[in-house]
Amino acid sequence: MKTASLLILAIFPLIGGCYLLKQGTYLLSYNTRARPIEKVLADGSAGGDAEAMLRSVQEIRRYAVEEIGLAQNRNYSRYVELDREYMVDVVTACAADSFSPHEWRFPIFGSFPYKGFYERADAEREAARLEKRGLDVWIRRVDGFSTLGLLSDPIYSFMTDYSLYALADLIIHEQTHATIFIKNEIQFNEELATFVGREGALSFLRERYGTGSEAHVQALAALEDWREFRDRVIDLHDRLERLYNREADRETILMEKQRIVEEFNRRLIDEAPQLFQTDRYRAFGGIPANNAYIMSFVRYHQDLDLFYRLYEANGRDLPSTVEVLKQIESAKVPPKQALKELIGE
Numbered sequence: 001m002k003t004a005s006l007l008i009l010a011i012f013p014l015i016g017g018c019y020l021l022k023q024g025t026y027l028l029s030y031n032t033r034a035r036p037i038e039k040v041l042a043d044g045s046a047g048g049d050a051e052a053m054l055r056s057v058q059e060i061r062r063y064a065v066e067e068i069g070l071a072q073n074r075n076y077s078r079y080v081e082l083d084r085e086y087m088v089d090v091v092t093a094c095a096a097d098s099f100s101p102h103e104w105r106f107p108i109f110g111s112f113p114y115k116g117f118y119e120r121a122d123a124e125r126e127a128a129r130l131e132k133r134g135l136d137v138w139i140r141r142v143d144g145f146s147t148l149g150l151l152s153d154p155i156y157s158f159m160t161d162y163s164l165y166a167l168a169d170l171i172i173h174e175q176t177h178a179t180i181f182i183k184n185e186i187q188f189n190e191e192l193a194t195f196v197g198r199e200g201a202l203s204f205l206r207e208r209y210g211t212g213s214e215a216h217v218q219a220l221a222a223l224e225d226w227r228e229f230r231d232r233v234i235d236l237h238d239r240l241e242r243l244y245n246r247e248a249d250r251e252t253i254l255m256e257k258q259r260i261v262e263e264f265n266r267r268l269i270d271e272a273p274q275l276f277q278t279d280r281y282r283a284f285g286g287i288p289a290n291n292a293y294i295m296s297f298v299r300y301h302q303d304l305d306l307f308y309r310l311y312e313a314n315g316r317d318l319p320s321t322v323e324v325l326k327q328i329e330s331a332k333v334p335p336k337q338a339l340k341e342l343i344g345e
Helices: 018-033 037-043 048-068 120-131 157-161 164-179 186-209 214-244 250-275 291-301 304-313 318-330 335-342
Strands: 078-080 088-095 104-106 110-112 115-117 135-142
Touching (some): 018 078, 037 048, 048 164, 088 120, 088 291, 115 120, 120 135, 135 291, 164 186, 164 318, 186 291, 186 304, 186 318, 214 250, 214 291
Antiparallel strands (some): 088 115, 104 110
């Protein structure tokens, strides 16, 4: 199952240190191996499936810039052959009895509630170190990340088997990061990119195949399932947050947390075959009683409705909505407050 893409400037190598040096070496080595897509297509070296994917990438890039209004740069104009199935492993950590995130601080770029590793063993060592401190820790695979245009982010060969919707979502999500970025506002940045990525990918499919086409209908079904699952997990998060605010000892809170998550899993596993339309969610097998996992999910989804209300207020016109959202970068108030002001709340 593909994971969501992620903004990972925490692996950028320009600011020194052993960790950054090692991760930066991987990043720069992949970038130096990247070849322009035009040349790959011209010499026919990519093969059938990869060639079709690269031509789709060119269409998506054009659409993101010309139709949505995202930044025009060299992102996703180059291709890298890799012998791996995903990009990086990302470690997230959180208190076990509250939604208080562990953060890593990096000069220039600020604080990040996650840390990326190109080698799985490095991620596991970091996770073990944090678990010894009593934190909930989660390692997840990430398909892509943005360097905010500081480097031209390439397309990788493991993306060949992505659906067209997933490919468009990834590219448009990351191009949103390269277009609008507010320092130390990770949740806002991720929710913004999630909104633009999903709606942009859907509009791309409408343009390419037409409303009611099989690809468009499948994407709509996937989005409906995602919204249903999102609402359930956010409700779980809110229920746990109420638990953590009670006056109780830590052991009692942790036992009740386990019970609440197990109840959530039993109910959704029973309902999934009838509730969801797509196999990804019908095969739901449960989530861990792990605050880092739940918090990571919420970081992308908690206040998405704010973006959708702005979208509705702009007549469901995605380009005009993006233009309005660009104003938030220069706002003198926190971005969520600026967003609420834009929709009259």
